[in-house]
Amino acid sequence: xxxxxxxxxxxxxxxxxxxxxxxxxxxxxxxxxxxxxxxxxxxxxxxxxxxxxxxxxxxxxxxxxxxxxxxxxxxxxxxxxxxxxxx
Amino acid sequence: xxxxxxxxxxxxxxxxxxxxxxxxxxxxxxxxxxxxxxxxxxxxxxxxxxxxxxxxxxxxxxxxxxxxxxxxxxxxxxxxxxxxxxxxxxxxxxxxxxxxxxxxxxxxxxxxxxxxxxxxxxxxxxxxxxxxxxxxxxxxxxxxxxxxxxxxxxxxxxxxxxxxxxxxxxxxxxxxxxxxxxxxxxxxxxxxxxxxxxxxxxxxxxxxxxxxxxxxxxxxxxxxxxxxxxxxxxxxxxxxxxxxxxxxxxxxxxxxxxxxxxxxxxxxxxxxxxxxxxxxxxxxxxxxxxxxxxxxxxxxxxxxxxxxxxxxxxxxxxxxxxxxxxxxxxxxxxxxxxxxxxxxxxxxxxxxxxxxxxxxxxxxxxxxxxxxxxxxxxxxxxxxxxxxxxxxxxxxxxxxxxxxxxxxxxxxxxxxxxxxxxxxxxxxxxxxxxxxxxx
Numbered sequence: 025x026x027x028x029x030x031x032x033x034x035x036x037x038x039x040x041x042x043x044x045x046x047x048x049x050x051x052x053x054x055x056x057x058x059x060x061x062x063x064x065x066x067x068x069x070x071x072x073x074x075x076x077x078x079x080x081x082x083x084x085x086x087x088x089x090x091x092x093x094x095x096x097x098x099x100x101x102x103x104x105x106x107x108x109x110x111x
Numbered sequence: 112x113x114x115x116x117x118x119x120x121x122x123x124x125x126x127x128x129x130x131x132x133x134x135x136x137x138x139x140x141x142x143x144x145x146x147x148x149x150x151x152x153x154x155x156x157x158x159x160x161x162x163x164x165x166x167x168x169x170x171x172x173x174x175x176x177x178x179x180x181x182x183x184x185x186x187x188x189x190x191x192x193x194x195x196x197x198x199x200x201x202x203x204x205x206x207x208x209x210x211x212x213x214x215x216x217x218x219x220x221x222x223x224x225x226x227x228x229x230x231x232x233x234x235x236x237x238x239x240x241x242x243x244x245x246x247x248x249x250x251x252x253x254x255x256x257x258x259x260x261x262x263x264x265x266x267x268x269x270x271x272x273x274x275x276x277x278x279x280x281x282x283x284x285x286x287x288x289x290x291x292x293x294x295x296x297x298x299x300x301x302x303x304x305x306x307x308x309x310x311x312x313x314x315x316x317x318x319x320x321x322x323x324x325x326x327x328x329x330x331x332x333x334x335x336x337x338x339x340x341x342x343x344x345x346x347x348x349x350x351x352x353x354x355x356x357x358x359x360x361x362x363x364x365x366x367x368x369x370x371x372x373x374x375x376x377x378x379x380x381x382x383x384x385x386x387x388x389x390x391x392x393x394x395x396x397x398x399x400x401x402x403x404x405x406x407x408x409x410x411x412x413x414x415x416x417x418x419x420x421x422x423x424x425x426x427x428x429x430x431x432x433x434x435x436x437x438x439x440x441x442x443x444x445x446x447x448x449x450x451x452x453x454x455x456x457x458x459x460x461x462x463x464x465x466x467x468x469x470x471x472x473x474x475x476x477x478x479x480x481x482x483x484x485x486x487x488x489x490x491x492x493x494x495x496x497x498x499x500x501x502x503x504x505x506x507x508x509x510x511x512x513x514x515x516x517x518x519x520x521x522x523x524x525x526x527x528x529x530x531x532x533x534x535x536x537x538x539x540x541x542x543x544x545x546x547x548x549x550x
Contacts, residue, residue, distance in 0.1 A: 072377055
């Protein structure tokens with residue numbers, strides 16, 4: 025079972041959450057170039073290993089939060105915490 | 112039937128060594144009889160092993176159906192035989208051996224229908240073309256509609272299909288019940304079946320046989336297949352590909368084709384090319400074998416499941432991708448629970464069936480559920496990626512088109528709608544309504 029650390033509810037089963045993905049900053053619509061829009065809309069790192077991402081506790085407290093997850097082992101940590109030996 | 116797989120296992124070493132670098136013989140009723148009489152002792156290896164050359168004209172990364180088909184058609188259609196296929200594991204160990212082997216061409220966009228239908232045409236003659244029994248079974252494909260909006264999409268797809276000359280039509284629950292007697296078609300279920308898109312040319316195939324057939328065909332035409340050869344870097348100088356670094360040394364080349372599906376962003380990053388792709392696992396499962404009772408492939412988008420019965424009698428179940436990105440190929444209990452519930456909604460008679468095993472494969476999902484094919488901003492670096500949940504059925508046409516693209520340096524018409532640059536122009540080819548069950 026994969027558990028995710030919700031900052032408000034503690035560790036919960038991944039099925040309670042919705043994956044929002046890698047954080048992307050929305051560019052200013054007034055000044056953004058097509059390349060910036062393309063990057064914001066479609067392009068992601070798709071990291072293999074540790075990555076930071078946004079999740080939504082849809083079947084729990086219904087709040088958004090950040091966490092760090094290893095996409096190979098699916099080990100998850102609160103945002104900002106480093107696992108031993110991780111980049 | 113024993114089919115040598117070119118790996119270095121210890122059995123029949125004597126024959127293996129003697130035969131390894133001889134050209135594979137043609138399979139026929141006569142050769143089956145002859146090798147049967149000698150109890151299979153001297154079956155030749157299906158493909159050979161070669162030392163890695165210092166340079167190749169084309170290096171294909173990924174030894175699945177896409178990579179092997181590209182190599183095969185490069186050699187067969189264009190005479191380019193100084194080609195290497197590299198795989199970090201064994202041939203067909205990724206998505207090609209993990210999909211549910213369903214073939215169909217009843218897509219939603221005209222571009223998609225034309226493309227997948229060409230693949231169906233190639234699959235139809237593949238066994239004769241490759242001299243390898245790929246066990247293609249044309250048995251009909253049903254996509255169930257459980258609500259009005261699904262039914263509307265089915266009608267839309269049927270009309271697009273018919274216009275492109277693809278046999279496809281919407282049928283009502285009475286006709287569905289005749290085709291699939293064990294399906295729960297009563298109106299008193301949680302998700303009553305309102306109709307279905309019926310696609311008679313759809314079917315299933317033996318996916319490993321397709322991989323082995325293409326590998327054997329590529330090998331016979333002079334292509335080198337290197338297993339256990341992981342790529343660690345791609346050398347780019349002045350915007351041109353100059354070589355590939357592997358765990359077994361560097362290979363100089365001017366053309367690299369990325370056919371690595373779930374791992375495609377890792378390889379593209381090595382060449383400095385960004386991809387609008389995220390990787391998610393898709394889980395599938397298979398039951399114990401039972402007598403044949405299910406003639407067609409049955410798909411339900413609402414219930415996120417597809418079912419077919421193999422020639423051996425096992426039921427193969429597939430699902431939508433897991434709801435988050437990951438490179439993990441471990442199965443989950445949540446998946447089996449959900450799958451079992453959904454299958455029993457469709458076929459309550461299966462409640463006593465036992466699952467034999469479950470597995471996962473990696474899907475490289477694109478924003479529009481269409482692939483990304485052709486050249487990139489790095490000269491000589493080609494991609495055949497973004498295959499999401501629909502890559503296996505596209506193997507032959509992708510190989511044919513990518514081979515033409517690499518050989519002629521022009522993008523063939525049939526893949527003109529799928530360039531990487533479509534995301535700059537906003538010209539997406541929206542196939543989500545026909546390519547995914549989880550929407």
